[in-house]
Amino acid sequence: xxxxxxxRRLLALGGGLALTGGLAACSSPLASGLTGSQPxxxxxxxxxxFTGGDGANMVAMEDRFRKxxxxxxxxxxxxxxxxxYYTKLALATASGTPPDVGVAHLSRLPLxxxxxxxxxxxxxxxxxxxxxxxxxxPAAWRKATVDGTVYAVPxxxxxxxxxxxxxxxxxxxxxxxxxSLVRLEGADDFIAAVKxxxxxxxxxYGAVMSITADPSTxxxxxxxxxxxxxxxxxTDSGTTIALDDEAVQETVAFLQRLTGGGLMPGNLNGSGxxxxxxxxxxxxxxxxxxxxxxxxxxxxxxxxxxxxxxxxGPKPVAYADSHALVVPRNTARSDxxxxxxxxFIKGLLDNSAVWAEGGHIPAWLPTQRGxxxxxxxxxxxxxxxxxxxxxxxxxxxxxxxxxxxxxxxxTITEALAGRITPKGAAPALRADLERFTTARPPVTMK
Amino acid sequence: xxxxxxxxxxxxxxxxxxxxxxPHRSERRAGALLTAPxxxxxxxxxxxxxxxxxxxxxxxxxxxxxxxxxxxxxxxYSEVIGDPQFxxxxxxxVLFTLLTTPPLVILAMAAAILASRVRRxxxxxxxxxxxxxxxxxxIVALIFLWMYTPQIGLIPKIFGAVGLPVPDFIGSTSGGWxxxxxxxxxxxxxxxFVLYTAAIQDVPSDVxxxxxxxxxxxxxxxxxxxxxxxxxxxxxxxxxxILASLKVFDQIYLLLGGGPDQSTRPVIEYIYDTGFTSYxxxxxxxxxxxxxxxxxxxxxxxxxxxxxxxxxxxx
Numbered sequence: 069x070x071x072x073x074x075x076r077r078l079l080a081l082g083g084g085l086a087l088t089g090g091l092a093a094c095s096s097p098l099a100s101g102l103t104g105s106q107p108x109x110x111x112x113x114x115x116x117x118f119t120g121g122d123g124a125n126m127v128a129m130e131d132r133f134r135k136x137x138x139x140x141x142x143x144x145x146x147x148x149x150x151x152x153y154y155t156k157l158a159l160a161t162a163s164g165t166p167p168d169v170g171v172a173h174l175s176r177l178p179l180x181x182x183x184x185x186x187x188x189x190x191x192x193x194x195x196x197x198x199x200x201x202x203x204x205x206p207a208a209w210r211k212a213t214v215d216g217t218v219y220a221v222p223x224x225x226x227x228x229x230x231x232x233x234x235x236x237x238x239x240x241x242x243x244x245x246x247x248s249l250v251r252l253e254g255a256d257d258f259i260a261a262v263k264x265x266x267x268x269x270x271x272x273y274g275a276v277m278s279i280t281a282d283p284s285t286x287x288x289x290x291x292x293x294x295x296x297x298x299x300x301x302x303t304d305s306g307t308t309i310a311l312d313d314e315a316v317q318e319t320v321a322f323l324q325r326l327t328g329g330g331l332m333p334g335n336l337n338g339s340g341x342x343x344x345x346x347x348x349x350x351x352x353x354x355x356x357x358x359x360x361x362x363x364x365x366x367x368x369x370x371x372x373x374x375x376x377x378x379x380x381g382p383k384p385v386a387y388a389d390s391h392a393l394v395v396p397r398n399t400a401r402s403d404x405x406x407x408x409x410x411x412f413i414k415g416l417l418d419n420s421a422v423w424a425e426g427g428h429i430p431a432w433l434p435t436q437r438g439x440x441x442x443x444x445x446x447x448x449x450x451x452x453x454x455x456x457x458x459x460x461x462x463x464x465x466x467x468x469x470x471x472x473x474x475x476x477x478x479t480i481t482e483a484l485a486g487r488i489t490p491k492g493a494a495p496a497l498r499a500d501l502e503r504f505t506t507a508r509p510p511v512t513m514k
Numbered sequence: 515x516x517x518x519x520x521x522x523x524x525x526x527x528x529x530x531x532x533x534x535x536x537p538h539r540s541e542r543r544a545g546a547l548l549t550a551p552x553x554x555x556x557x558x559x560x561x562x563x564x565x566x567x568x569x570x571x572x573x574x575x576x577x578x579x580x581x582x583x584x585x586x587x588x589x590x591y592s593e594v595i596g597d598p599q600f601x602x603x604x605x606x607x608v609l610f611t612l613l614t615t616p617p618l619v620i621l622a623m624a625a626a627i628l629a630s631r632v633r634r635x636x637x638x639x640x641x642x643x644x645x646x647x648x649x650x651x652x653i654v655a656l657i658f659l660w661m662y663t664p665q666i667g668l669i670p671k672i673f674g675a676v677g678l679p680v681p682d683f684i685g686s687t688s689g690g691w692x693x694x695x696x697x698x699x700x701x702x703x704x705x706x707f708v709l710y711t712a713a714i715q716d717v718p719s720d721v722x723x724x725x726x727x728x729x730x731x732x733x734x735x736x737x738x739x740x741x742x743x744x745x746x747x748x749x750x751x752x753x754x755x756i757l758a759s760l761k762v763f764d765q766i767y768l769l770l771g772g773g774p775d776q777s778t779r780p781v782i783e784y785i786y787d788t789g790f791t792s793y794x795x796x797x798x799x800x801x802x803x804x805x806x807x808x809x810x811x812x813x814x815x816x817x818x819x820x821x822x823x824x825x826x827x828x829x
Contacts, residue, residue, distance in 0.1 A: 151790050151791050155577050155790055158577055158578040158579075158793075159577060162578065162579055162580035163580060179578060179793065180578065183576075183578040183579050184579075185578060279685075280664060280682075280684050280685035280774070281684050281685070281769075281770055281771050281773050281774070282771075283771070283773065333664070333665060334685075335664045335665075335682050335685040335686075336664055336665055337659075337663055337664060337684055337685075339659070339660065339663050339666070340663050340664055340665045340666050340667075343665075343666045344665065344666070464793070465792055469791070470791060470792070471787045471788070471791040471792045472792075474771070474772075474776075474787070474791075475776065478773055478774065478775035478776055479775060481685075481773065481774055481775060482774060482775045485682075485685055485686075485774070503597075503599065507593075507792075507794070507797075508574060508586070508589075508593070508794075508797070510574065510576030510577075510578065510579070510583075510792075510793045510794050510795075511576060511578060511579060511793075
């Protein structure tokens with residue numbers, strides 16, 4: 069009996085200890101997390117989804133801000149790119165414990181805005197700091213506007229661009245006297261250039277692109293060419309299919325001229341495209357500018373990057389997305405915190421030349437036109453793409469890392485691999501789109 | 515998991531004040547207390563979420579908004595059941611199970627028997643067969659992706675070098691299934707191998723001795739002693755393997771992204787794509803419930819079948 073007593077006393081003691089431990093920890097982030105209050109561990113809490121080179125650049129920008137504003141502390145948290153990030157941002161905001169500043173893709177903005185998760189930029193005091201529409205790339209600022217309200221401050225534009233191997237291009241006679249790629253105009257011109265890379269340049273392939281198991285890249289390429297001919301594939305906030313069958317057919321036929329004739333492999337994945345372009349076995353590479361840092365590290369590879377020329381339509385189109393800074397809605401946020409958040413956003417914009425080293429075109433015009441950025445090559449060669457930017461259509465299901473890109477891009481991948489005919493592509497895409505236009509939206513959009 | 519319980523010494527009957535079979539009150543209480551941590555975790559992390567999932571499946575819940583959202587009745591279920599993509603995904607999970615279960619069971623048994631009969635370096639073989647199982651799926655997928663990569667990968671290069679037509683491992687549906695099956699075989703077969711190795715050690719050596727005296731060769735010993743004695747282990751391995759294969763997600767997601775064109779997307783990825791990527795939490799919950807019912811039915815059917823067979827052999 070006494071043994072049981074002793075045990076009980078021991079248990080009680082242990083419980084008491086655990087309890088006092090818990091009480092003492094009340095001020096810690098863990099305890100405030102358990103009680104659901106915001107852990108104000110810094111003046112500005114900043115969430116982003118950047119790792120690798122972009123992550124390092126972002127940290128450098130944060131450090132510059134800290135140096136310029138020693139009184140304002142910044143705590144940055146990096147979360148996994150794509151869904152893990154957006155799910156956490158949305159849930160944290162919905163439950164009233166959001167960060168003060170977050171990063172969002174502009175292609176994802178329509179849904180975030182419609183869910184009421186974001187503070188309109190007008191109410192953050194950024195306007196008083198000089199952050200106004202006239203100082204941004206117009207296309208990016210337009211995309212940051214949902215139903216007449218601006219919900220995000222664009223940090224950059226990151227377009228789908230045309231890489232070329234300088235040595236192969238010279239041998240193929242594709243360089244002008246200034247040493248840059250000759251002006252190409254229209255589909256035939258472009259295909260002739262790809263052919264020249266292969267025949268005269270001596271490349272194994274005229275062009276490469278990541279196709280296999282990479283539906284987003286396939287979608288970017290398709291969307292860019294298709295947008296030269298027709299408007300968005302869905303309208304009315306994503307409830308109506310507006311697919312132009314003829315434009316689809318023409319676009320796919322063009323893509324198959326590249327992949328069908330051996331100019332470009334129809335079954336190459338990301339690492340394959342990377343290896344072939346890095347080793348000088350491919351003349352052109354179709355990819356996002358964010359790959360520039362990784363090709364920079366390749367010894368002996370001389371390459372340059374330009375916007376895609378006009379292919380099927382009259383004007384060049386650049387498929388693009390933008391990283392933007394948002395202030396998630398929080399009714400409990402004090403005016404001081406909001407002011408600090410605005411200050412921090414302004415600081416990131418001012419330092420966005422650092423950001424441009426990752427290949428991105430600064431959306432903030434004072435930086436885009438500043439010395440620090442204009443000294444960057446090849447970054448300064450494709451600035452025009454930011455002005456010709458074409459984003460994902462506005463809907464609750466579109467955007468970076470979305471199931472929409474995965475599904476529609478999957479069909480384009482099949483077309484690029486030659487398993488769908490140009491004529492068969494439109495019905496296949498229509499079936500894909502129907503899955504989204506008929507699904508019940510998680511939030512009502514205007 | 516003993517296969518032959520008779521070889522173990524029977525537990526000696528306990529002497530004490532309490533009658534056999536009915537533990538003392540304080541012992542019962544101790545038992546309840548000792549299992550309490552497990553039950554709490556089970557309730558909080560399994561039963562709780564399951565019930566929340568059931569509730570969510572009747573609402574248009576989304577991950578971008580607070581609360582449950584509007585009540586939609588059974589319409590999530592009717593949409594799931596009416597979506598051919600869902601049934602495609604279900605079929606892909608079943609197909610993966612059909613492709614992987616037989617080789618994973620048969621090869622594991624064969625390898626375990628062979629490894630147990632090796633005279634020298636038995637530990638090395640056991641380790642070598644089991645080692646891949648401890649490698650994380652992301653790393654296995656990265657390595658195999660490099661080997662399968664078209665144009666530059668090791669395996670397509672080998673096919674090309676010996677003059678065989680190069681299969682499109684990641685870009686085509688049949689190639690994708692081949693790629694993911696081979697990778698899964700190499701990666702997970704170690705677990706079944708260990709189960710079989712343990713069971714083989716439980717086969718009493720006197721049975722082999724008796725067989726040897728009667729003139730049975732090694733092959734006859736394997737066929738008539740080892741394999742039948744492993745029967746119970748085989749049925750356990752089989753059900754574990756079927757359930758594990760039905761739950762496939764990471765290999766296919768990492769290696770193929772469910773592609774090409776969703777032709778290999780397993781049902782868990784369908785749930786992930788709709789519930790998280792497309793923010794439709796309620797719909798994803800409904801799909802999960804349908805899938806859950808299917809899994810429970812399969813397990814229950816298997817359990818019933820085993821019991822019937824067990825009673826029949828006992829009779």
